[in-house]
């Protein structure tokens with residue numbers, strides 16, 4: 001986890017402007033100048049991060065089935081191509097593999113999409129979270145910065161890169177997949193809670209900034225969702241605590257009023273709605289899909 005802390009935290013020239021200047025100023029084909037509540041006549045272009053598995057995969061499949069031109073990104077090309085094929089709509093799926101924690105890749109991703117489609121209507125920020133662990137184990141000078149660069153910095157960097165296209169088109173949907181522990185800290189998950197809380201605050205700020213251009217910014221908070229990440233977490237809890245896997249799962253489920261983990265599709269349904277033209281008056285919100293797990297009002 002050790003990163004050359006200071007160096008990693010300093011903003012590079014590249015990071016200051018992920019989208020090259022010529023693309024910022026390039027004319028963008030006009031978006032639908034319509035009542036936002038009507039269905040767009042122009043196919044929407046969506047970028048979905050983490051589209052190879054779990055929530056990102058379910059979101060990409062949902063958007064493709066809803067006639068969005070969908071850009072699928074994650075590190076593994078094979079998984080993305082599998083999702084594109086599975087959708088049955090490969091011609092509207094554009095696979096751009098890479099590591100989203102790399103500023104160079106983020107710039108490349110937005111530039112490729114801008115060049116190919118000239119627009120981005122929907123951004124689903126769905127990136128990797130920091131490793132679990134309690135505060136006592138955190139090397140504050142290094143680990144906090146590294147955690148921010150894993151999720152917060154990529155999300156903000158991509159928002160800043162696509163926002164000029166969205167505001168110019170007077171339409172945009174930015175959905176940040178975050179997590180309940182930014183709202184209710186959970187023992188042993190210090191860095192995830194910290195990063196998620198920062199992202200929720202930033203989303204509220206940005207929602208205010210872009211609202212006048214019909215660009216919405218919302219956070220979706222998955223509860224306990226059965227994905228490969230969930231399976232890994234159960235495995236670690238079982239191994240580290242010396243507790244059999246079924247018992248770990250029982251404990252997790254007992255904290256959920258609906259008595260079951262969620263499915264990735266159930267989170268994707270919420271993301272799909274927030275991405276839609278119909279969700280035109282919802283911005284700056286923190287919405288959980290968690291079977292009632294969040295306790296706070």
Ligand SMILES: NC(=O)c1ccc[n+]([C@@H]2O[C@H](COP(=O)([O-])OP(=O)(O)OC[C@H]3O[C@@H](n4cnc5c(N)ncnc54)[C@H](OP(=O)(O)O)[C@@H]3O)[C@@H](O)[C@H]2O)c1
Nearest residue numbers: 050052053054055074075076099100128129179225227229
């Ligand atoms: N599942 C839950 O219970 C839960 C709860 C709360 C919050 N969340 C949040 O929901 C989001 C998605 O979680 P999930 O459960 O769907 O995870 P998942 O099933 O593990 O999927 C993660 C996806 O992200 C990609 N990815 C991982 N590291 C990457 C990197 N450095 N660059 C680019 N892509 C990367 C993975 O593909 P590659 O490995 O091929 O890159 C994969 O496609 C995360 O932000 C997580 O914190 C999940």
